[in-house]
Every structure is written in structure tokens, then in C-alpha cells.
Amino acid sequence: MHITLYRKYRPKNFEEVAGQKEIVKTLKTSLENGKMSQAYLFTGPRGVGKTTLARLIAKGVNCLKDGITGEPCNECENCIAINNGTFLDMIEIDAASNRGIDEIRQLKEKINYQPVKGRKKIYIIDEVHMLTKEAFNALLKTLEEPPEHVIFILATTEVDKIPATIISRCQRYDFKTLTLSSMREQLQFIAEKEGITLPDDVAELIYESSGGSVRDAVSILERIMITCFGEEITLEKSEKILGVTSAxxxxxxxxxxxxxxxxxxxxxxxxxxxxxxxxxxxxxxxxxxxxxxxxxxxxxxxxxxxxxxxxxxxxxxxxxxxxxxxxxxxxxxxxxxxNQPREKIVEKIIEKEVAVPMPVSSSNSEEKGVLEGVTLEYISGRWNEILKEAKKEKITLGAFLVTAKPYKLEGDTLYVGFDAESTFCKEQMENSMYNDVFLEVVKKLINPKIKVKYVSLGKKREDKKDSEDFTKKIVDFFGGEIMV
Structure with a gap:
């Protein structure tokens, strides 16, 4: 019988879990020291290991060979049953199809029964955010005083839909999508076990197509392997299989x-x-x-x-x-x-703009009475709020303003300063397409009469470190990573 790659290579111990190193370390330490919580909340995107780690906890507390351990044996009766999904004391509930109060009442009725085979009964409630309000209220009572022999593990992709009262009674862990390097390592491990060669550019393509989900990535890999069975796996073939635009x-x-x-x-x-x-x-x-x-x-x-x-x-x-x-x-x-190449004359203009007067003190700004009660310090204090609101209105504003800061307040005009390495971002902000949106945000949060101008600060330097710092900010903004 054919077993899908994802099930075949589903981690059987904590060391095999891709990514989530800090979470794995904490859970292993809790098991080894016998300090397990009675309720956990695993949040994060699909296919990043939430249910997998829930099952590993079930093995860790019910292993017959080594007792409660961070390294279950995978050989005893309980470990094998958990691997096969037949362990009687591990109850998995899909909240998407069992979301009502009746299902939770049934759970409450059975919860007091002692474990049949193991030390603890493990209740894994997947997509818990799908429960109704009444079901959450019923579950809350159970989480407040659960029996000693029970551990709850709630998993969700939408933590914002879970009541705060539920979250407060759980030990929460936030799972992240895998990085390219972690995903590539996992895919190469599977490819090696399956006896195939997986080029790095194909692994990167799979990563982009999966959105950082291990489950999706392994499924995509299996699709490519089946289509290219007996043939060399190449980027061009993989692009055609996945229907993506060729590089x-x-x-x-x-x-x-x-x-x-x-x-x-x-x-x-x-x-x-x-x-x-x-x-x-x-x-x-x-x-x-x-x-x-x-x-x-x-x-x-x-x-x-x-x-x-x-x-x-x-x-x-x-x-x-x-x-x-x-x-x-x-x-x-x-x-x-x-994307016209910038002429050298631009640098001369930048140097000219550097000769900006020293910032006017906030007291002088107030004396003009143009923006009553508004000071540079006040604007600086709300700058992060302004950036957050601007990013909501137009996401690219977040990138163009990543190195910007309030420079001075003169009369009714706020001068926003950019370092010399961010000339392009300054030029973009001067475009009405971006300036008009940003100005409306500043008016709404600071003062309806305020005006905004953009200036360059300092001289342009060919400083590699500054360039790398700016590059890192932009790459972090778009969720990428710098490849060597």
C-alpha cells in the first residue's frame, strides 16, 4: 500500500522536526523535568508541525520503555500505536466538523475516565477556532479544572478568533513558517532517502510554492517525483508541473x-x-x-x-x-x-539639500501657533503608529519609510529625514501617489493643517555596512532572507 511522503517522513522524534527549534527545546525540557502543562495552545500557519508536536508529546508522556521522556523509544506498544494513529488514549477532534456544544459535552462526560493504556489521555483539538461561542464556554469550564490524567492540546491557524479566557488557561506556542534554508534541508533529506537528486533551484521553487508549509512542500515534492519518475528533475520540468512562470x-x-x-x-x-x-x-x-x-x-x-x-x-x-x-x-x-537610471546630477542635488538649517526647537514651533500643542517630540512619540497606519493604507509605504524619521517641525511643516543611502525612497515619497496617502495619515493622527516635506540627511557614503543594514531592513520587511 502506497504511503504519501508526508506521512512516511512525519517526524517520529523531536530531533526530526524541521524548524521550530526553540519550541522543540522547551517541550523536550518540560518532558524531561516532568513539568508538563495541562493545556497547550499551538498557533501558526498550516503544515508547520503543530499536530506533529502534539503527537510527540503524547508519545513523550506515554512511552512504556523510558517513562516520561523527551526521547520516546518508538518501539513500545504505546509509541507504535501513536505512530499508527490507533492509540486509545490519544483523542483527535476536528473542530471544523465537531464545533457544537453537544460534542464538547460528550467530551466532558468521557474525560473523567482513566486512561486505558497510557499514563495520560491526550486530547488534540485541531482548528479549535471553529468552535461555537457556546462550545468555547463549555470547554472553558473543563480547562479551568481538568483531571490530573488529561492534557489538552489546542491547535489553530487563526488565534485571533479564540476567546482570551481560553488563551489565558493555556501555555501558548507560536509556530512560524520555515525559512528557505530549513526547508531545503528537509527536502534534501527526503530526496536522499528516496534516492533522487533535487537541485537547489527546484528546492527553492518548491519553497516559494509552498508558502513555508512543510506539508505542502513535501506534497509538491512528491508530485514532481511522480511526474519525473525515472527522469532527471530539472527546474524547467518542475515549473511546467507546478504551472508557474519559468525563471x-x-x-x-x-x-x-x-x-x-x-x-x-x-x-x-x-x-x-x-x-x-x-x-x-x-x-x-x-x-x-x-x-x-x-x-x-x-x-x-x-x-x-x-x-x-x-x-x-x-x-x-x-x-x-x-x-x-x-x-x-x-x-x-x-x-x-x-526604473530609469539616476543621473549623476541627482547626487549634486542631494548634497545641496543636506545644507538644511538645524532643527528648530519645539518651543519655537509652538510660538508660531500654527499647530497648537504639536511638537517634534510628540510626533516622534507617535511615529511608529503613523508608520503602521500608513502601511495599512498602502503596503509599499512601509518599505519606503523604513529608514525615515521626523527631522524637524517648522511652522506647519514637518520635515521627514532620510539618510543619504535612501535617496530612492525619498524620491518615491515625493511622488504624489505616495505622498498624498502618507499626508492624509499624518493629518488624521497629528493635525489636519500639517504639511510634509522630505529631506536627505548626511552625505552619501559608499559604506558597505550601511548598505547591508538597509538591505537587511528591506529584506526583513518582505519576509525574505539574504543568500550568500
């Missing part, structure tokens, strides 16, 4: 953008359309492609951020347009206009 096409598209070749870009978009390629999906893949190049320092951070912002701004602006090819034309035009 070659995206590389050619970026080349034409850099060459400012309108004609070739339009021809490429028409070709994609004739090949029934989803234009919107292509541009989303192209944004990811640019993010990858940016992370590997093969594309400047400034150009990468500009391309990504341009794509998603246009897709959002024309989201109701049915002819996606027309949107593609607009994006191509915007990409060329916004």
Missing part, C-alpha cells in the same frame, strides 16, 4: 524592462496571453522573482522595491478590470518610467 521568461522580462524596450515587453505580454498564461499570476511570480534576486544581491534593493510596489499598486488599482493583458501594459509602462 527564463522572468529573466527576459526584467532584461527588457532594464533596456526600456516597450515594443518587446508588449510582444512578450501578447505571447503570454496567446499561451493562456495568467498575466496577473505572471506579475505576482515576477515580484517574487525580483524579491529573490534582491535577497541574493543580484538586483539592487531600490529597483527591487520599486518593481514590487509598482506591480501590486497596479494590480490593486485595476483589480476589477477583466482584461488582465491591459493591466500588464500599464504595469510595463510604469516599470520603465519608475
Amino acid at each position: 527564463r521568461k522572468m529573466e527576459e522580462f526584467l532584461t527588457e524592462v532594464n533596456n526600456k524596450n516597450y515594443t518587446n515587453l508588449i510582444k512578450m505580454l501578447d505571447l503570454f496571453w496567446n499561451e493562456s498564461l495568467d498575466i496577473e499570476l505572471f506579475f505576482k511570480d515576477f515580484a517574487k522573482y525580483c524579491k529573490g534576486l534582491m535577497s541574493r544581491e543580484k538586483l539592487s534593493v531600490e529597483q527591487g522595491v520599486s518593481i514590487i510596489g509598482c506591480i501590486f499598486d497596479s494590480l490593486n488599482k485595476f483589480k476589477y478590470e477583466e482584461d488582465k493583458r491591459l493591466i500588464g501594459y500599464v504595469i510595463a509602462d510604469n516599470l520603465i518610467k519608475k
